[in-house]
Amino acid sequence: MRLSRYFLPVLKETPAEAQIVSHRLMLRAGMIRQASAGIYSWLPLGFKVLSRIERIVHEEQQRAGHIPMLMPTIQSADLWRESGRYDDYGEEMLRITDRHKRDMLYGPTNEELITDIFRSYVGSYKALPLTLYHIQWKFRDEVRPRFGVMRGREFLMKDGYNFDLTKEAALHAYNRHLVSYLRTYERMGLQAIPMRADGGPIGGDYTHEFLVLAETGESEVFYDSAITDLKFGDRAIDYDDIAECRGVLEEFTSRYARTDETHDEAKFAEIPEERRRSARGIEVGQIFYFGTKYSEPMGATVTDETGAQVAVHMGSHGIGVSRLAGAIIEASHDEKGIIWPEGVTPFGAGVVNLRQGDAATDAACDDIYTKLKAAGVDPLYDDREERAGSKFATMDLIGLPWRVTIGPRGLKSGQVELTRRKTGETVELSPDDAVARLAEIYAAR
């Protein structure tokens, strides 16, 4: 993309209303604009990041064998009355009356709707195991929306639901989700620690939250520092292998790691003192096993091998897709701006022309820009007539992980500069080598 033809409204001033760094940087980098309290438009740069996050979530869910679909945003109140949650949910539920005076609502989650779909079609254990998921906008009418997309009212969430014949099978689904989430967050450059959590209004004894450590996190967390050494990495995993998935769960949850809701001072004290940590964390996902909590009242049963009717065992599993855009920035920025991990960066590299209007420099920039596009790097070319300093500041603010700088002086000796945003480290190399280096970095993504 050529910046002269893009829409990237970066702000010079820091907006007064933004209290945390991700909110400030998303506004300044022209990623989002508030439409009304807690509701945002995703400007082109923000939408690109959101789409990349969404794509990673889709890929990892499908790798785990989970099946994508899409439920609507507006639901009928009837199903929520059936599960008993319509009255429980309180003022956070956005309640709507349509023109025929029917009670509707903007879905904050989808246990009822998915259970209704399941019971309408599935009658036999032979259709199990089954995990369906979708990525859809949700609404929670927060009394005080704040922190930008981190605690908005309209937000994008992946929510998945497993249906299994037995508790054991459902716990395998739980473990499978844990593994797929570890992979998902790592691909986004995040370390998200699974912590034992509280069931809350969704319910359930088995539940883990995934938390990214960050000073601005809303949760207080307590953990054994040994847990931060764990990495899933690029190990192979067979999602059908029950023991293998359980092994990963045990590896990642055997160390003490809890939020303040489930914190146990006595257990915490058992950790060697030098490994005890308390910090703040941002919740970016949660998995639940809740058994027959919805299937029983809603009659989601199947016949088992003996012909008996049994209520299916379910769980639900969420990833905060729009919130992740903020969480990644909280975890990865400096005083100059955002530092995108390669997995979610809106553009793979920035191309900065130091002397716009100089025929040779323009030609060299056009050439490298074309080659980067062909190599799948998806470059952003700053072809505006601006000072070099201003171009660098924009690239630093929007946080592209790599920058190619091209000017008449370097071109004389056939060199361009390749700079890494994270470290500022710069190497000089030929334009073709710069393209090859970047192509290699992005080839695996």
Added chain:
Amino acid sequence: MRLSRYFLPVLKETPAEAQIVSHRLMLRAGMIRQASAGIYSWLPLGFKVLSRIERIVHEEQQRAGHIPMLMPTIQSADLWRESGRYDDYGEEMLRITDRHKRDMLYGPTNEELITDIFRSYVGSYKALPLTLYHIQWKFRDEVRPRFGVMRGREFLMKDGYNFDLTKEAALHAYNRHLVSYLRTYERMGLQAIPMRADGGPIGGDYTHEFLVLAETGESEVFYDSAITDLKFGDRAIDYDDIAECRGVLEEFTSRYARTDETHDEAKFAEIPEERRRSARGIEVGQIFYFGTKYSEPMGATVTDETGAQVAVHMGSHGIGVSRLAGAIIEASHDEKGIIWPEGVTPFGAGVVNLRQGDAATDAACDDIYTKLKAAGVDPLYDDREERAGSKFATMDLIGLPWRVTIGPRGLKSGQVELTRRKTGETVELSPDDAVARLAEIYAAR
């Protein structure tokens, strides 16, 4: 995807509530399920089709230089009061009161919100031309939702907005949209005819609707049959070339083609009698140029070259994304079920195992399935223990354009069958040739 692990709840009976063929077939093929009146869940097969339609729309919009972003579903009423449309819009607007008693609404369209974004950031003609678009769920509280996704209440739409300094520049944006829409529909296997239309509540003198001819269309249309010979095809187009885009508009709009709203009997009578046609059509898109209708009341102005403040010239351009899934079926089906064009088919080919459980046949099926996946064909392998007839009926119903049939008899002579859904035409060939043939068909998509 292996069917034994998929969620494809096909129905044997034709649902009584469905009045038109696309609605019946979408229900029977397990593509959608009604969540409440006019609101649908997109089951896995339906979601795949919807995603493919969405991807084509994105690709063609970006090819034309239009920039993707995303506005929220819930809007504040304030902006609509500013444009004067809050009271005009009537009962079709889903009005919502949030917990702080603020008037909100579920956006039926986005002229106000995008104009607000524009005026907040853009102050100079130098940022023009600019076209922003998004694909987002909309809500129109239809008094009698019907025909499945064709006239639902919650529906997915692509809406794009151009901002230009002059009327001439805005009309180029209009023409550019017309060209990109022709390409978009053709890629979906549709012939959509641009017809002169009525401005309606969005307003504007320049507006064309795109209509797909189909008996179940809600609009009566009148046209010169010569128009159905026109094809955009794979001609190259330079979207920056004003004359070239205008040429396409002239080519595709010079013949008489109107809906009943703008029909002119006298003009129609001028067409040679043998070319006069009246038929029914489904509206799948509309483009508008409306000048300064929103920019003036909302103060969306820029300074021009002389330093004067001028209101920008705008247009808006919509494609009914979810409705297209239904429209494509209306245009392409037979008594056995859907016939997907290759551009939007949920799976590239079906693989039918005629003797599930037979070791050699299973192995041959696994092999061809794996090779088709590797070749990017995205096959659906019916690996269930069902009779051949039932497997064929399912494949015909869900409408995959190609089917590979594998059984012990053919395998003895090293052959499988490749059948084209549209014609029933079958050829015998080696498994590798079948893979190569399908890979070639889908390579260009």
